Amino acid sequence: MVAQINMEEFYPAPWPENVPTIELEKISMRKLMELDEEECARVFRICTSEGFFYLDMLDHPKGREMYENACLACQVGRDVFPHKTVEEKRTYMKRPELGVFDRGYFTQFVDKDGLAMFTEYINIPQWEMLTSEKTDFELPPWLAPHANSFKETLESGNMVANVVLSVLEKELKLPTGTFTDMHQLYDSSSDFLRVLRYPGAKPGNQDPLGFPAHKDATSVSILFTWLGGLQITKKDAMTAQGAESEENWLWVKPMPGCAIVNLGDAMEVFTNQVLKSGKHRVVKAPGAQKPFDKYSVLIGTRPKNDVLMKPLSSPVIPQAETNGNGAAPAVLTSKDWGAMKVRMVGEAMAKHAKKEAVY
């Protein structure tokens, strides 16, 4: 592992044995890179049903590189988040009309010392970080020294997302490049790297807010996380009534060396629901992990900005429905569609915060 990281600190307490945990399937990065037929078929089956899998990053040098980059990005979060006030962190501006769509700092509640009480995160925009074009984007001084580490994480994240996308386009009998051409590293897009911190529970204090139930406004999400808190619903509860009742949520155990991969809503649009975007939420860490800060690193890969968000044509994708009078429904560009989705998640988070934060 990278010399400057003490991985033991990433795992301060063991996973409790008594929580209902979902057994996600583990997919091999090496086999995916080799387009191993059986492994590709497994990915397709998972992405058309429960939608989440572990991706074992350590069995291929490219996967290992991404894992190490993600650990470095997490280390940046560990070094900067707890020691800076929210006021200082808010100098990393989000965009007025889009919030923290792909850049900026987010948190909702601040304690008397000016520190974040609950979830906080930064988004690092891929396009602005990597383009040679002149833009007005700048990392704030407390993040700027880590620019290279962020760029490398974005680069390896885009590579891994494209491996998954190439498997899916093949399985969907789409022409080679259908998905991968619209998710290229240097495209003008809203792809991002997100580093999240969920402060640990303090004795006598209310449980920390996590992340309310949502589906990602991405094509592919690649998550690295080291403590528990992520939950997904039981497979057969996804469409059932009362899907969000407490007993339907299961814990996802972080697996050393693995990413947790899920598809976002864009893939449902392109495939008219053949591929499934996985619903998930984040709650306080379980058992002995609860008092510790939880960190996550997420790569969100989205279609490039000018892609039209509509079902693609393939023998395995059902035709889009018309809107009743025979006309095709209005189609948004990826940029506008993403902005609409993010506004909806923002509203859900604000509602969730009001409901749960009573102090």
Ligand SMILES: O=C(O)CCC(=O)C(=O)O
């Ligand atoms: O931190 C996590 O485990 C998940 C975060 C997440 O779902 C998101 O940022 O969309």
Ligand SMILES: [Fe+2]
């Ligand atoms: Fe998410």
